Amino acid sequence: MRLEPVSSDEPRVVLRALRGAVLGAGPAVALGAPAGLPRDVPPGTAVVLTTSGSTGVPKSVALSRAALTSSALATARRIGEGQWLLPLAGGYIAGVQVMVRALVAGRDPAILAGRFTADAFVHAASGMRSFEGGARVPTFTSLVPAQLLTLVDAAERDPRAAAALAGFEAILVGGQRLPDALRDRALALGARVVRTYGSTETSGGCVYDGVPLDGVRAADVGGELRIAGPTLADGYLGDPERTAAAFVTDPSGVRWYRTGDAGVFSGGVVTVTGRIDNVIVSGGVNVSLDRVEHAVREVPGLSAAVVVGALHPRWGATPVVVVEGAAPDGALAAARDAAERAIGKPARPDRVVTVAAMPRLASGKPDRRALTDMLAA
The missing domain is CATH 3.30.300.30 (ANL, C-terminal domain)
Structure with missing residues (x-):
């Protein structure tokens, strides 16, 4: 399958490319692609997302159509279906997944273009009101904690911002740890906040409020969290050694992703304590x-x-x-x-x-x- 580099600067361009990669026959989409990335990828590949995460070392994560749609469908089963607002960068897995969830549900996402501000978010949210069969379509969005803080600060002064926050059926918050104090402030404003945990290698958030999505398995081995299930990436394109180190198969044949995060999985709940390194x-x-x-x-x-x-x-x-x-x-x-x-x-x-x-x-x-x-x- 051909791999086509796409600029992530314009979310609408990414959305058009994802429509063909996820719902059609391709080509696969390369986001943040460095020079020298292979132009051909295995069949079924939908997205190759190059990210350095917090380490500064680039890695090109290959995600299949099946992994992305499995994640989107599991999210819908957990929090419901409706219309999505995209306030995130298109070259980031959380932004990609907002688009994929919308495409799988048969609806284009609303897009907050330009710099993220409370006023821009309120304006975008106010334009999402739609009805089907006389009932209002539920709305969803995904934020990083810094964006949520901006909105909470504004909502505590401005009723319009408070109403926008409270109007979403669920607000997924991930990318980094969400402080308890910020979450409590958001909840006091009526926001329905869902803490998510995951990475590009797991097709984005795969654990919601500590509980793995349907089909996702978690374990802790030597203090390191591991994730298994249908949302796992195929590996790192063009880097078999790194793939072999991060994705391991246990004696029973289950393939696990070594997250590099310290934590425990007990009583069906994932608790993350930080990065091992x-x-x-x-x-x-x-x-x-x-x-x-x-x-x-x-x-x-x-x-x-x-x-x-x-x-x-x-x-x-x-x-x-x-x-x-x-x-x-x-x-x-x-x-x-x-x-x-x-x-x-x-x-x-x-x-x-x-x-x-x-x-x-x-x-x-x-x-x-x-x-x-x-x-x-």
Whole structure:
């Protein structure tokens, strides 16, 4: 099957290409394609999405038509069917899946074009009202936590934004950990927020509010979460060694994706504690920066803070809190107290650093590598 590179800058162009790749005979769609990517892919391939995630190392994930549609259908069974609003980049798996869910349901998604703002979201949401058989068609959308924070901040001041948030049947929120405090603020406004967990390799979110979607299996092996089921990617195009390392088959023949995330699966519920490799050694003690960030984000005014590691002359390395704009008064003391209560003294941040604008990846996630390099410089 032929692989056709498509620019992800214009969501409507991506949507047209996905219509042929998912519902038709192709060609397969390459999003974010680097130079040298093979032009032919195995039959059944729908999308090859090249992403560096948070590691900075590019990887081209091959997703089949079956995997993408399995994910879309499982989502519909879990939260219902209706019309989707796309406020995410077209070259990001969450954005791709919004389009696929809409296409599988036979409806084009509403698209929020241009820069994401609360006003733009309200305008796009207000144009989605439609009826079938006299009943209003339910609406759905997918956000990253930074977008949800923008909307919640606006909704607490503006009734129009609050009504837009509360008008969705479900709002999927993923891409990074959703702070409990932000989720509670959204719920208080009437928003029906669903925490999602997944990656490009699992066709996007495959665990909703801790519970795997139908057909998806989860396990923890040596403290690492693994995922199995029909939503798994075929592997990394042109990289058999990386594919073999990330996708493993157990003695019973079940194929699993090694997520690289630390966590547990118990009682049918997935709990993620952070990235296995996002750890520093501070004073001889291993400290998970993800756990520190989780604790810090529960502090009022720090719900969008990012925690990265930085070298320290005495301790070797320490957590550092990075905040966009101004930090609230007493932010460092509150962050240190929160981290110590949750984890212990070695987890206390060394300082709070403010930046005019948080560097972000194309997916909307904070660019942790850029922040780490900034602190090192």
